Amino acid sequence: MPSASRNTAEPDQLAYAFPNKMGRILLLAMEEVMGQNGLTAILNLANLRHLQGRYPPNNFDMDFLFDDVSRLFTALDEMYGPRGGRALALRIGRACFRFGIKDFGPMLGVADLAFRVVPLEMKVRIGLEVSAEVFNRFSDHRVRLEEDEEDLVWLVDRCGVCWGREVTAPCCHATVGFLQEGLYWVSGGRNFDVEEVACIAAGDEACAVRISRQPVD
16 A cells, blocks of 8 residues: 555654755666666665555655655665665666756756856855755755864754664765765766764664865865
8 A cells, every 4th residue: 555645644753854856866876776677676675665656756745755765775775784785776876966956956056157266165165055955945855064173073853764773883874875966967077985973773863974175186
């Protein structure tokens, strides 16, 4: 049976969700990375068979539940092991950014020439702030950007990637991949050090991803 929509949940059991548009992007990214057969196997293992060949519509209805996203990444780890699942999740995260920039980039102005010509460090900060704005504005995923003397820190106070999971080490690898690809795009082909150092699923108060201020190459 399909998972219950957020819109039909009882008031005291409100389910957090991403918009259908983001759910569709995730499934398209998984299909690109794993192929149709690989995605079908993951959907079966995650008990999300109703999504086979029936991706969510390309709209902003809040019907793609955090629980379903978490089940997809849990199934990825179960099928390929933690190491293989991590490698695939990183690639899926990167593909999510590539699909997402086509949908969200124009409406947020990140493809404007004026943005392209600003200094690199400012460009990185703006790119991260805009990405956080997308999640905060269009989904129940809650992100804030902080910094210290060495790094920028992407903090997620309510995480749809690891929702409901219990793990011993940070597991939001798709988030890391998403940020890696976003920084690569915004910097014109440079790579940055991106590492998740805390995770709600591992018992931390927030998921925290440290991002180097300067590229490593």
